[in-house]
Amino acid sequence: MTRRNVLKSIFEEQLAAANPGTKAEAQGRDRVLAGPVRTMSLTLDKIEEESRVLQEALATGASVVDLDPQLVDVSFIRDRFPSADDPAFAALKESMRSHGQEVPILVRPHPGQGGRYQAAYGHRRIAAARELGLKVKAVVRSLDDQQLVLAQGIENSVRRDLSFIERAIFAKTLEDSGYDRPVIMAALSTDKTELSKMISVARAVPEDLAKAIGSAPKAGRRRWLQLADLLQSEDAVRRVELVLADPDMTRDSDARFIRALSAASEREAARSTTRIWKNSAGTPLARISRDKKTTVVRFDEKAEPDFAGFVLERLDALYEEFRSRQS
DNA sequence: AATGGCGTCCAAACTTTTGC
Protein backbone atom coordinates (compact mmCIF):
# COMPACT_ATOMS: atom_id res chain seq x y z
CA MET A 1 0.00 0.00 0.00
CA THR A 2 1.31 3.43 -0.84
CA ARG A 3 2.17 6.01 1.80
CA ARG A 4 -0.83 8.09 0.83
CA ASN A 5 -3.10 5.08 0.78
CA VAL A 6 -1.98 4.01 4.24
CA LEU A 7 -2.84 7.47 5.50
CA LYS A 8 -6.17 7.48 3.75
CA SER A 9 -7.03 3.99 4.91
CA ILE A 10 -6.54 4.93 8.57
CA PHE A 11 -9.03 7.76 8.26
CA GLU A 12 -11.33 5.84 6.01
CA GLU A 13 -11.50 2.84 8.35
CA GLN A 14 -12.97 5.23 10.88
CA LEU A 15 -15.59 6.28 8.38
CA ALA A 16 -16.23 2.89 6.84
CA ALA A 17 -18.95 1.85 9.24
CA ALA A 18 -20.90 5.03 8.67
CA ASN A 19 -20.26 5.16 4.93
CA PRO A 20 -19.59 1.74 3.33
CA GLY A 21 -17.75 1.87 0.00
CA THR A 22 -15.77 5.04 0.70
CA LYS A 23 -12.44 3.23 0.89
CA ALA A 24 -12.81 1.33 -2.35
CA GLU A 25 -13.95 4.42 -4.19
CA ALA A 26 -11.03 6.44 -2.87
CA GLN A 27 -8.55 3.74 -3.90
CA GLY A 28 -10.02 3.61 -7.37
CA ARG A 29 -9.73 7.38 -7.65
CA ASP A 30 -6.09 7.16 -6.53
CA ARG A 31 -5.12 4.89 -9.32
CA VAL A 32 -6.34 7.11 -12.12
CA LEU A 33 -5.30 10.58 -10.94
CA ALA A 34 -2.05 11.97 -12.26
CA GLY A 35 -0.24 15.23 -12.94
CA PRO A 36 -1.78 18.58 -12.00
CA VAL A 37 -5.16 17.02 -11.25
CA ARG A 38 -3.53 14.69 -8.76
CA THR A 39 -1.60 17.57 -7.17
CA MET A 40 -4.82 19.51 -6.74
CA SER A 41 -6.48 16.42 -5.33
CA LEU A 42 -3.65 16.03 -2.81
CA THR A 43 -4.10 19.60 -1.63
CA LEU A 44 -7.84 19.10 -1.25
CA ASP A 45 -7.26 15.77 0.46
CA LYS A 46 -4.86 17.44 2.90
CA ILE A 47 -7.46 20.00 3.88
CA GLU A 48 -10.06 17.24 4.05
CA GLU A 49 -7.91 15.08 6.31
CA GLU A 50 -7.10 17.86 8.75
CA SER A 51 -10.71 18.85 9.05
CA ARG A 52 -11.73 15.20 9.34
CA VAL A 53 -9.35 14.65 12.27
CA LEU A 54 -10.83 17.60 14.08
CA GLN A 55 -14.41 16.73 13.18
CA GLU A 56 -13.89 13.17 14.35
CA ALA A 57 -12.37 14.43 17.60
CA LEU A 58 -15.30 16.73 18.15
CA ALA A 59 -17.79 13.99 17.22
CA THR A 60 -16.34 11.71 19.89
CA GLY A 61 -16.98 14.23 22.60
CA ALA A 62 -13.72 16.14 22.53
CA SER A 63 -13.86 19.91 22.46
CA VAL A 64 -11.36 22.65 21.81
CA VAL A 65 -10.10 24.15 25.04
CA ASP A 66 -7.58 26.84 25.90
CA LEU A 67 -4.64 25.41 27.84
CA ASP A 68 -1.66 27.00 29.53
CA PRO A 69 1.22 25.83 27.30
CA GLN A 70 3.33 25.35 30.44
CA LEU A 71 1.02 22.46 31.33
CA VAL A 72 1.63 20.65 28.04
CA ASP A 73 4.62 18.33 27.72
CA VAL A 74 6.04 17.05 24.45
CA SER A 75 5.20 13.57 23.19
CA PHE A 76 7.25 10.82 24.82
CA ILE A 77 8.71 10.25 21.36
CA ARG A 78 10.10 13.37 19.72
CA ASP A 79 10.06 13.62 15.96
CA ARG A 80 11.30 17.03 14.88
CA PHE A 81 14.86 18.18 15.69
CA PRO A 82 14.82 21.30 17.85
CA SER A 83 16.06 24.29 15.85
CA ALA A 84 16.63 27.74 17.25
CA ASP A 85 16.63 29.53 13.90
CA ASP A 86 13.88 27.72 12.05
CA PRO A 87 12.32 30.28 9.63
CA ALA A 88 9.07 28.29 9.53
CA PHE A 89 8.83 28.60 13.30
CA ALA A 90 9.36 32.36 13.10
CA ALA A 91 6.59 32.55 10.47
CA LEU A 92 4.28 30.43 12.62
CA LYS A 93 4.92 32.65 15.63
CA GLU A 94 4.22 35.77 13.59
CA SER A 95 1.02 34.24 12.25
CA MET A 96 -0.13 33.30 15.76
CA ARG A 97 0.72 36.78 16.99
CA SER A 98 -1.30 38.51 14.28
CA HIS A 99 -4.12 36.04 13.55
CA GLY A 100 -4.22 33.85 16.62
CA GLN A 101 -3.95 30.06 16.54
CA GLU A 102 -5.99 28.77 13.63
CA VAL A 103 -5.54 25.00 14.06
CA PRO A 104 -5.78 23.36 17.50
CA ILE A 105 -3.18 20.90 18.73
CA LEU A 106 -4.00 17.38 19.92
CA VAL A 107 -3.16 16.42 23.50
CA ARG A 108 -3.99 13.67 25.96
CA PRO A 109 -4.15 13.89 29.75
CA HIS A 110 -0.59 13.19 30.97
CA PRO A 111 -0.49 9.49 31.97
CA GLY A 112 1.84 10.13 34.90
CA GLN A 113 1.07 13.64 36.13
CA GLY A 114 -2.44 14.76 36.98
CA GLY A 115 -3.40 18.18 35.70
CA ARG A 116 -0.80 18.09 32.95
CA TYR A 117 -1.11 17.13 29.26
CA GLN A 118 1.04 15.42 26.67
CA ALA A 119 1.00 16.60 23.07
CA ALA A 120 0.49 14.21 20.17
CA TYR A 121 1.18 16.95 17.70
CA GLY A 122 1.48 20.72 17.58
CA HIS A 123 4.84 21.02 19.36
CA ARG A 124 5.80 24.14 17.45
CA ARG A 125 2.44 25.78 18.16
CA ILE A 126 3.02 25.07 21.86
CA ALA A 127 6.50 26.59 21.73
CA ALA A 128 5.16 29.64 19.87
CA ALA A 129 2.32 30.09 22.39
CA ARG A 130 4.85 29.86 25.25
CA GLU A 131 7.05 32.51 23.70
CA LEU A 132 4.09 34.77 22.97
CA GLY A 133 2.59 34.24 26.42
CA LEU A 134 -0.66 32.97 24.88
CA LYS A 135 -2.95 30.08 25.74
CA VAL A 136 -2.80 27.18 23.30
CA LYS A 137 -5.99 25.87 21.71
CA ALA A 138 -6.12 22.09 22.08
CA VAL A 139 -8.33 19.10 21.50
CA VAL A 140 -8.05 16.84 24.55
CA ARG A 141 -8.52 13.15 23.91
CA SER A 142 -7.86 9.98 25.80
CA LEU A 143 -5.21 8.17 23.76
CA ASP A 144 -3.07 5.16 24.54
CA ASP A 145 0.63 5.20 23.57
CA GLN A 146 -0.02 3.57 20.21
CA GLN A 147 -2.82 5.96 19.30
CA LEU A 148 -0.59 8.86 20.34
CA VAL A 149 2.28 7.90 18.03
CA LEU A 150 -0.17 7.12 15.23
CA ALA A 151 -1.79 10.55 15.59
CA GLN A 152 1.64 12.15 15.75
CA GLY A 153 2.84 10.31 12.66
CA ILE A 154 -0.35 10.94 10.71
CA GLU A 155 -0.19 14.66 11.43
CA ASN A 156 3.43 14.76 10.25
CA SER A 157 2.59 12.80 7.13
CA VAL A 158 -0.31 15.11 6.28
CA ARG A 159 1.96 18.13 6.58
CA ARG A 160 4.91 16.33 4.97
CA ASP A 161 7.37 18.77 6.51
CA LEU A 162 9.60 16.41 8.42
CA SER A 163 12.89 15.80 6.70
CA PHE A 164 14.09 12.33 5.80
CA ILE A 165 16.39 12.01 8.81
CA GLU A 166 13.73 13.24 11.23
CA ARG A 167 11.36 10.60 9.91
CA ALA A 168 14.13 8.00 10.03
CA ILE A 169 15.01 8.71 13.67
CA PHE A 170 11.33 8.87 14.59
CA ALA A 171 10.94 5.41 13.03
CA LYS A 172 13.98 4.04 14.84
CA THR A 173 12.81 5.49 18.16
CA LEU A 174 9.42 3.85 17.70
CA GLU A 175 11.05 0.53 16.92
CA ASP A 176 13.38 0.84 19.92
CA SER A 177 10.29 1.54 22.04
CA GLY A 178 8.89 -1.83 21.03
CA TYR A 179 6.41 -0.89 18.29
CA ASP A 180 6.26 -3.40 15.49
CA ARG A 181 6.73 -2.56 11.85
CA PRO A 182 3.07 -2.35 10.81
CA VAL A 183 2.41 0.22 13.54
CA ILE A 184 5.47 2.26 12.55
CA MET A 185 4.48 2.02 8.90
CA ALA A 186 1.03 3.35 9.80
CA ALA A 187 2.49 6.07 12.01
CA LEU A 188 4.79 7.24 9.24
CA SER A 189 2.38 6.44 6.41
CA THR A 190 5.11 4.60 4.63
CA ASP A 191 5.70 1.16 3.19
CA LYS A 192 8.02 -1.57 4.38
CA THR A 193 10.79 -0.84 1.91
CA GLU A 194 10.88 2.83 2.75
CA LEU A 195 10.73 2.08 6.44
CA SER A 196 13.53 -0.39 6.09
CA LYS A 197 15.69 2.25 4.44
CA MET A 198 14.81 4.87 7.03
CA ILE A 199 15.64 2.62 9.95
CA SER A 200 18.85 1.40 8.37
CA VAL A 201 19.97 5.02 7.91
CA ALA A 202 18.96 5.96 11.45
CA ARG A 203 20.93 3.03 12.81
CA ALA A 204 23.99 3.67 10.68
CA VAL A 205 24.23 7.40 11.46
CA PRO A 206 25.00 7.97 15.17
CA GLU A 207 22.13 9.99 16.63
CA ASP A 208 24.33 12.70 18.14
CA LEU A 209 25.99 13.10 14.78
CA ALA A 210 22.64 13.32 12.99
CA LYS A 211 21.47 15.93 15.50
CA ALA A 212 24.68 17.89 15.05
CA ILE A 213 23.92 18.02 11.32
CA GLY A 214 20.27 18.88 11.94
CA SER A 215 17.16 18.24 9.88
CA ALA A 216 18.83 19.01 6.50
CA PRO A 217 15.49 19.34 4.66
CA LYS A 218 17.09 19.37 1.22
CA ALA A 219 19.15 16.24 1.81
CA GLY A 220 17.00 13.42 0.55
CA ARG A 221 16.91 9.73 1.12
CA ARG A 222 19.61 8.80 -1.35
CA ARG A 223 22.24 11.13 0.05
CA TRP A 224 21.45 10.07 3.61
CA LEU A 225 21.79 6.50 2.41
CA GLN A 226 25.12 7.43 0.87
CA LEU A 227 26.28 9.03 4.12
CA ALA A 228 25.04 6.08 6.17
CA ASP A 229 27.01 3.81 3.88
CA LEU A 230 30.18 5.87 4.24
CA LEU A 231 29.81 5.95 8.03
CA GLN A 232 30.35 2.20 8.18
CA SER A 233 34.01 3.21 8.34
CA GLU A 234 35.14 4.41 11.77
CA ASP A 235 37.61 6.75 10.09
CA ALA A 236 34.74 8.39 8.24
CA VAL A 237 32.83 8.83 11.52
CA ARG A 238 35.88 10.51 13.07
CA ARG A 239 36.32 12.81 10.07
CA VAL A 240 32.66 13.85 10.22
CA GLU A 241 32.80 14.44 13.98
CA LEU A 242 35.86 16.61 13.50
CA VAL A 243 34.21 18.70 10.79
CA LEU A 244 31.01 19.18 12.81
CA ALA A 245 32.99 20.27 15.87
CA ASP A 246 34.57 23.09 13.84
CA PRO A 247 33.57 26.36 15.57
CA ASP A 248 33.34 28.00 12.12
CA MET A 249 30.74 25.45 11.03
CA THR A 250 27.77 27.07 9.30
CA ARG A 251 24.37 27.08 11.03
CA ASP A 252 22.70 26.05 7.78
CA SER A 253 21.69 22.43 8.25
CA ASP A 254 21.83 21.50 4.57
CA ALA A 255 25.31 22.99 4.28
CA ARG A 256 26.37 21.05 7.38
CA PHE A 257 25.05 17.88 5.78
CA ILE A 258 27.10 18.53 2.65
CA ARG A 259 30.20 19.17 4.78
CA ALA A 260 29.59 15.94 6.68
CA LEU A 261 29.09 13.99 3.48
CA SER A 262 32.26 15.45 2.02
CA ALA A 263 34.20 14.65 5.16
CA ALA A 264 32.89 11.09 5.17
CA SER A 265 34.17 10.61 1.66
CA GLU A 266 37.87 11.51 1.49
CA ARG A 267 37.67 11.77 -2.26
CA GLU A 268 34.79 14.22 -2.01
CA ALA A 269 36.59 16.14 0.71
CA ALA A 270 39.62 16.47 -1.50
CA ARG A 271 37.55 17.79 -4.37
CA SER A 272 35.46 20.34 -2.56
CA THR A 273 36.17 22.69 0.34
CA THR A 274 34.21 25.48 1.97
CA ARG A 275 35.60 28.03 4.35
CA ILE A 276 34.37 31.21 6.01
CA TRP A 277 36.39 34.33 5.32
CA LYS A 278 36.56 36.83 8.20
CA ASN A 279 37.90 40.36 8.49
CA SER A 280 40.63 41.29 10.98
CA ALA A 281 37.99 41.87 13.67
CA GLY A 282 36.85 38.26 13.25
CA THR A 283 33.51 39.13 11.61
CA PRO A 284 32.51 36.53 8.99
CA LEU A 285 32.07 38.37 5.68
CA ALA A 286 31.98 35.66 3.03
CA ARG A 287 31.71 31.94 2.45
CA ILE A 288 34.10 30.55 -0.15
CA SER A 289 33.32 27.18 -1.74
CA ARG A 290 35.76 25.63 -4.20
CA ASP A 291 35.72 22.50 -6.25
CA LYS A 292 37.34 21.40 -9.50
CA LYS A 293 34.98 23.35 -11.70
CA THR A 294 33.90 26.43 -9.76
CA THR A 295 34.72 28.78 -6.95
CA VAL A 296 31.72 30.45 -5.28
CA VAL A 297 32.17 33.46 -3.03
CA ARG A 298 29.02 34.38 -1.10
CA PHE A 299 29.21 37.74 0.59
CA ASP A 300 27.13 38.37 3.70
CA GLU A 301 25.18 41.51 2.72
CA LYS A 302 24.06 42.06 6.30
CA ALA A 303 27.51 41.90 7.85
CA GLU A 304 28.98 44.44 5.37
CA PRO A 305 26.27 45.78 3.06
CA ASP A 306 28.35 47.54 0.38
CA PHE A 307 31.39 45.30 0.29
CA ALA A 308 30.18 42.94 -2.45
CA GLY A 309 29.47 45.90 -4.73
CA PHE A 310 32.88 47.31 -3.93
CA VAL A 311 34.56 44.05 -4.97
CA LEU A 312 32.44 43.71 -8.13
CA GLU A 313 33.41 47.22 -9.26
CA ARG A 314 37.05 46.16 -9.09
CA LEU A 315 36.79 42.83 -10.91
CA ASP A 316 38.18 44.28 -14.16
CA ALA A 317 41.17 45.79 -12.38
CA LEU A 318 41.76 42.58 -10.43
CA TYR A 319 41.67 40.53 -13.61
CA GLU A 320 44.15 42.88 -15.32
CA GLU A 321 46.47 42.56 -12.33
CA PHE A 322 46.10 38.76 -12.43
CA ARG A 323 46.93 38.67 -16.15
CA SER A 324 49.94 40.92 -15.78
CA ARG A 325 51.32 38.60 -13.07
CA GLN A 326 50.76 35.57 -15.30
CA SER A 327 52.87 36.99 -18.12
C1' DA B 1 4.64 -15.13 6.38
C1' DA B 2 7.24 -11.25 7.56
C1' DT B 3 11.10 -8.63 6.77
C1' DG B 4 14.84 -6.44 4.39
C1' DG B 5 17.81 -5.38 0.28
C1' DC B 6 18.08 -4.07 -4.23
C1' DG B 7 17.02 -2.46 -8.82
C1' DT B 8 13.88 -0.23 -11.85
C1' DC B 9 10.51 2.94 -13.19
C1' DC B 10 7.85 7.25 -12.98
C1' DA B 11 6.61 12.08 -11.97
C1' DA B 12 7.69 16.52 -10.42
C1' DA B 13 10.80 20.10 -9.52
C1' DC B 14 14.80 22.22 -10.54
C1' DT B 15 19.04 23.46 -13.27
C1' DT B 16 21.68 23.83 -17.36
C1' DT B 17 22.14 24.11 -22.22
C1' DT B 18 20.73 25.41 -26.71
C1' DG B 19 18.66 27.96 -30.39
C1' DC B 20 16.50 31.99 -31.89
Added chain:
DNA sequence: GCAAAAGTTTGGACGCCATT
Protein backbone atom coordinates in the same frame (compact mmCIF):
# COMPACT_ATOMS: atom_id res chain seq x y z
C1' DG C 1 17.84 38.10 -23.28
C1' DC C 2 14.48 34.75 -23.40
C1' DA C 3 11.97 30.54 -24.12
C1' DA C 4 12.20 25.78 -25.08
C1' DA C 5 14.58 21.54 -24.66
C1' DA C 6 17.47 18.48 -22.31
C1' DG C 7 19.47 16.81 -18.27
C1' DT C 8 19.63 16.06 -13.18
C1' DT C 9 17.89 15.37 -8.63
C1' DT C 10 14.59 13.83 -5.53
C1' DG C 11 10.77 11.34 -3.70
C1' DG C 12 7.79 7.66 -4.19
C1' DA C 13 6.09 3.15 -5.74
C1' DC C 14 6.61 -1.45 -7.12
C1' DG C 15 8.31 -6.12 -7.82
C1' DC C 16 11.59 -9.67 -7.15
C1' DC C 17 14.42 -12.33 -4.35
C1' DA C 18 16.94 -13.85 -0.13
C1' DT C 19 16.80 -14.39 4.68
C1' DT C 20 14.74 -15.12 9.13
